[in-house]
Amino acid sequence: MVFCVVGAGFSGAVIARHLAERGHKVVVVDERPHLGGNCHTERDAQTGVMVHRYGPHIFHTADERTWAYVQRFGTFRPYINRVKAISGGRVYTLPVNLLTINQFFGTTLGPKDALAFIQAKADRSITDPQSFEEQALSMIGPELYRAFFYGYTRKQWGLEPTELPASILKRLPLRFNYDDNYFNHPYQGMPENGYTAIVENILAVDGVEVRLGCSFESLTDTFEHVFYTGPIDRYFGFRLGRLGYRTLDFERFVDDGDHQGTAVINYCDEQVPYTRISEHKHFAPWEQDQFSKTVCFREYSRLAGEGDVPYYPIRLVHEKRMLDSYIALAREEKAVSFLGRLGTYRYLDMDVTIKEALAACDLIDTQLAAGTCD
Ligand code: FAD
Ligand code: UDP
Known part of the structure; x- marks a missing residue:
């Protein structure tokens, strides 16, 4: 059978690999020119520092299956978010x-x-x-x-x-000791070669064909089933309205040596227009000393308009109502499953994304064994 997976983030990659391991052909499309979705990492051309293009990402989980899964596809270095x-x-x-x-x-x-x-x-x-x-x-x-x-x-x-x-x-802990670990989860780390390398390794299996710079809407092929990890409202042509998102603008700047001495500093005063500054070399402490320059991003949040990258689902009451209506449409849609952060319009950490995709793989096995895939 030939399947389509829309989106080459963690959700799509996990599903695609599973289907290919079961002997199927899978076409993975992503309209961006790179793998990894919003977790994409790349070397900054000027400084050589590994940057998290769509904002800082720290992997943390309490789920044994997810932690074991990601480690099959790359080495995670110990990293505590402070x-x-x-x-x-x-x-x-x-x-x-x-x-x-x-x-x-x-x-x-x-x-x-x-x-x-x-x-x-x-x-x-x-x-x-x-x-x-x-x-x-x-x-x-x-x-x-x-x-x-x-x-x-x-x-x-x-x-x-x-x-x-x-x-x-x-989501945030409150502690009455001197523990300043931002997360409570027992497993936390940073991939040695970045997140995109992990996604690339997940997708490196016979049967998977990746088409980058390719939108789902531009496809003319036919598929047994589509696993759609893009925005659910977009799939339906926004016919019930647009689900609200916050988007982010990143203002890049370069400095010599060390700019702020740590990876993330939040700016809590309302008069400062940005929310935080991330200094990316500190996300990879094992290699930070090899770079003479440092690259930082000031992060500004605003309401997403048409064409902006959707980051944080706003999920106010009227949006949840609209989402319910889209979910009703999705239930009627034969041979399409909606997954992931955008497909379900929820704020999901990477580990939850992967855990849910693995659970979807279990369901796929059951359905394929029963001869259905709805
Ligand atoms: P995505 O990564 O968004 O991938 C979806 C892909 O689908 C995209 O690449 C998109 O281009 C593609 N696509 C969409 N529609 C179409 C279409 N029609 N045709 C073709 N392609 C399409 N999680 C953590 O665990 N730790 C963190 O520290 C953390 N930090 C975060 C910081 C920020 C600023 C944000 C916004 C999120 C953070 N997350 C973090 C969450 C993390 O980004 C998500 O869990 C993860 O990206 C979800 O993966 P996904 O595959 O569901 O979606
Ligand atoms: N928050 C805040 N001040 C901070 C950090 C967080 O007010 O210095 C609030 C903010 O509303 C944020 C929420 O707490 O959306 C959750 O924080 P988290 O660090 O999980 O934010 P995210 O990772 O989603 O950006």
């Missing part, structure tokens, strides 16, 4: 931990006293936080919320935190 934040002219550490609390309030509290201190600031009248703001006030109180989250979130989402769901903030 983010710094500038607020009110001072540098702090994130996620909020004991050092952040003690530095911010000028205290020398231990874990138990810090917990009691923050609990006294937290708004206990909010028992079931719905919005981002309610979540923040009930978790850390007004001072830390204002300093680290209010301005950054306004810039990142272009909305008041009262309009955003609590789930966005729930």
Whole structure:
């Protein structure tokens, strides 16, 4: 059988390899000129530094199957994401931990006293936080919320935190010790040769034909089934409206040696127009000393317009309603499956993307064994 996979990110690559390993022919198309989707990495032409073209990507997971899977296709170096934040002219550490609390309030509290201190600031009248703001006030109180989250979130989402769901903030840990690891997951790392090399290795199997710079809409071939990891609203010609996304603009600049001393610094004050600066050589500490120059990107967030890269699904109430209508259309669509970040219009980390694609492969096996593939 001949299948089509739309999108050469992690979602598409995992599915394509699986089908090819089962003896099928698979045409993978991506309209971009490179593999890797939004995880794409490449060497910066001027400095030689490996850059994450669509924003900084750190691999982290608790899922054993996913961790074992990615390691089959490349070496992951140990890497812990430690983010710094500038607020009110001072540098702090994130996620909020004991050092952040003690530095911010000028205290020398231990874990138990810090917990009691923050609990006294937290708004206990909010028992079931719905919005981002309610979540923040009930978790850390007004001072830390204002300093680290209010301005950054306004810039990142272009909305008041009262309009955003609590789930966005729930992604971040709050710690009463000096652990400044941004993630809680047991497995974390950075691919030695970048993410694109991993995707290239996943796709390096007999039966897979990759067509880059090729949109799904331009294909004239016929396929048994299409696995579509592009935007679900685009597949249906936006006939029910456009699902809202935030897009990012990256302002590149080069400096000598070391610019900021770390990979990521968040700028939490609303007056600073960008959200963060990423210095990419620090994502690969094992090779950073070999580069005399350094390349950085200031990151600006804005509402995505037609033709912009869709980054963060906004997912407000009316968008979720529109999504439900698109899902209803998708259910009617025979021989097409929608997967991944854009296909399901959800913010998905790489590990969840891969885990869900592997689960889809299990389902494909069951359906192929039963002689169907809907
Ligand atoms: P994508 O990577 O978006 O791939 C989809 C591909 O489909 C694209 O290449 C696109 O060109 C192609 N396509 C779409 N429509 C068509 C069409 N009609 N025809 C042809 N091609 C088409 N995750 C982490 O785990 N850790 C992180 O640190 C992290 N950081 C992130 C930072 C940012 C700024 C963002 C936005 C995301 C981050 N993520 C992170 C999430 C990560 O990017 C996603 O999990 C991952 O990209 C999802 O892979 P995917 O294959 O589903 O989609
Ligand atoms: N956030 C913030 N200040 C920060 C970091 C994060 O206000 O310094 C908020 C912001 O709304 C962001 C959310 O917390 O969207 C989740 O943070 P995360 O680091 O997961 O953001 P992402 O990786 O999605 O950019």
